[in-house]
Amino acid sequence: MDILYFFSNPAMPEGNELVAARRYDAVYTDSAAERAGLAACLDALKKGDVLHIARETHLGDELADVVELLADLARRGVDVHVGRTGATLHAESSPYLPLTADAVRAYSAFFNAMCRHRAVQGIKRARAEGKSWSKPRLPLPENYAEMVRTWREGKLSAHDAAAQCGMSPSSFRHRAQEVEA
Known part of the structure; x- marks a missing residue:
């Protein structure tokens, strides 16, 4: 059986090209990271089947997971055809089989x-x-030292002093600590 699986991604339309290219006995697809369609596809594969994929990355996000999956398919006797490269990984001679x-x-x-x-x-x-x-620091306004002194004396809140300097209250307090040090 020829089975197609592809991970649908608008940025990589290879799967859509594979669907248009030929007929398959079954087509499985995913567009979410959970890859529920891949799980169903793997359950349906039997010895002698050919799994068509657009690229190896459709089978997983981690290299180890993809290689492990390809080795498992080879052990099960499933050939894998990669549309992007045109290569077919035959189960009996798969390069992934000896890799642990x-x-x-x-x-x-x-x-x-x-x-x-x-x-x-x-x-x-x-x-x-x-x-x-x-982000580059803006220079302190001319009235900054006076506003800090007024704030320290308790005559003005940090929020009001910062507003008069054209700054956020957190920036006002932070820069006041730097000036003291």
Whole structure:
């Protein structure tokens, strides 16, 4: 049986192209992260069936989960045809069969750690170059020192003093602490 499964995403219309391309014995689709259609599709697959997918990422969000699922399908004797690449993963010679979930999880953890490391290094480099991600500070108004003194003496509330300075009360208090220090 030829069975089609695709994760419907307006940004990636490959699944719609697969549906239009040929006839299938059954079509399963999802548009929500729970992937209830995938669960139904996997229940319907039997030895000798061919599962057609637009891309591997339709089968899950994590690399380890996708590889584990493809290895399970190979053990069950289900061929997988990937429409994006045109490749067919035959059950008897699937490259996913010898991979263990632990090896894939280890690679995935290593890959994620490398991405985090590169991000941290990039942030350090940007900071060394003087780049900032925060909103630039506005200069203090001319009457700021007088408003802080009036607020400290209790003659004016922080809300009213901040309004007269054109600031939010939290910014007014925060900057007042900085000026004192």
